Amino acid sequence: MPDVLDAGPFFHGTIADLRAGDLLMPGYRSNYRPEVVMNHIYFTALVDGAGLAAEIAAALVSSGSTPRVYLVEPTGPFENDPNVTDKKFPGNPTRSYRSVAPLRVVSEIMEWARLTPEALQVWRARLIDRAPDERGDIIN
Template structure:
């Protein structure tokens, strides 16, 4: 894993109802390509980025953003860093080790229904595009 110079705080967006001290682990299906079981757990240092991920996560539950702390080494997320945003301006990371929930965050910016619909359209296009492969 590469050296990461971001000290956080870090966030994870989901529709899961979690508690302080819970651990988030790899090994679950991707929100973006459900046929892929993820080898990493993903997180960001941008609260609103985690909020967007929460809103795009499948399911009818309310989107939630949690402050998290990595329990092991982590690296830049190559799915966005190398492919789309060199230098990691999205401050997106991944780890094979669990993330510990340190609390829920409620002051993140929600997407408008129009913006959320645009994001969902982009995801549908990504799923349909065979080149939209996830680096797992």
């Protein structure tokens, strides 16, 4: 992979129940903006960042969903996630990336920092309880 941005390891947070060898692919609706079909699959080099994504997804999609974090391997080139990097914030402090190529699940990560119910409610309010025009655009 030319011009590797980060050596990893890499993580993906989701509510999907996956197994080693499964592939995560773009083309599904956003957990944060369900009217948007995502052209990329997103991941991070920070396990707690993936945990945050998983918890937010669980809170937004279904209160009975289980947030999960997976160790993943990119199967193709990837780029900085413009939703949290230079187009919106300087640099890439969240070590967040995206790819049009699938991510291969290596294993499930069982330990990561969990949000308090209060912090989760703040994220939910930012992402779903606001009017659609106040949520901000997803750079897809």
